[in-house]
Amino acid sequence: MTGGPRGSRALYAILGDPVAHSLSPAIHNAAFSAAGRRARYVARRVSADECGELMRALAMGGGGGNVTVPHKERVVPFLDRRTRAVAATGACNTFWAQGGEVWGDNTDVEGFMGIWQSAVSPPADTSPVLVLGAGGAARAVLHALLHSAGASVILMWNRTASRAHRLLDELDDERLRHVHDWRATAPAVVVNTTSVGIRGRHAPIDLEALATPPHLVMDLVYGKSATPLCRQAGRLGIASVDGRGMLVLQAEASHARWFGQAPPRGVMGRALEAASRGLG
């Protein structure tokens, strides 16, 4: 599916704000190189007004890319074709062109599901799950929890309650409940889909302030070292995973959408480890 003028390298990009912390260029470029593809992948900090048109230009130019915080919902109207995951979540993280049309998918859904399956071994008690956030990533996580993980009770908290209510109305599922105060909850699993922790300083909640501590914390955020939420979990003896595993799984799925083939096995994971060590 890549094209571009003869001899040039197809351009792929991650579009978001902030993107300076992103490890996506490192892992995608490693996969391009290992697979012998004439392509390169860059990070582009873009405003809400620019992201849709830039996404289309990249795709129609023979490349593609990913969309990240905070634009995953905003780019959806700019797509010509939406996969089922985009239609169901209202969020897009992967785009490319095919047959003269711009396609969008949401590989965060399978990325999260892969991590959930490796972190939760049945018959572990996972109810209720407390999901923090109501943005693009929350949409993918909630879709996976409701339709693949079979979660029976999901509590949802967001800083802006009106955004959580809008999402709740859209999803219209009786297993999903909004909570005004996360402190009053006793979750078995906490999933952080907010961007809090991205700069390595603050955690989105204080795990000790929950009514009872969870068994497991899953943080979609990642960094050079453990995220603030995973550090808290560690201090309290709670098992935790950060966003690096999901990053690799969703990236492998994006690569497969762009080229119709999975990247060489293990390349992205190894590139992630090397790039994590080099993060400032």
Ligand SMILES: NC(=O)c1ccc[n+]([C@@H]2O[C@H](COP(=O)([O-])OP(=O)(O)OC[C@H]3O[C@@H](n4cnc5c(N)ncnc54)[C@H](OP(=O)(O)O)[C@@H]3O)[C@@H](O)[C@H]2O)c1
């Ligand atoms: N590891 C992975 O593969 C992976 C995949 C997807 C996403 N992510 C990460 O998930 C995070 C969210 O991405 P997104 O696309 O969902 O972004 P988004 O659509 O912009 O949503 C951001 C979310 O974070 C909340 N938030 C932001 N600042 C906050 C603060 N100071 N206090 C409390 N809540 C705050 C927002 O709440 P409001 O509604 O109140 O603004 C919203 O719920 C990012 O860090 C992203 O890197 C990781």
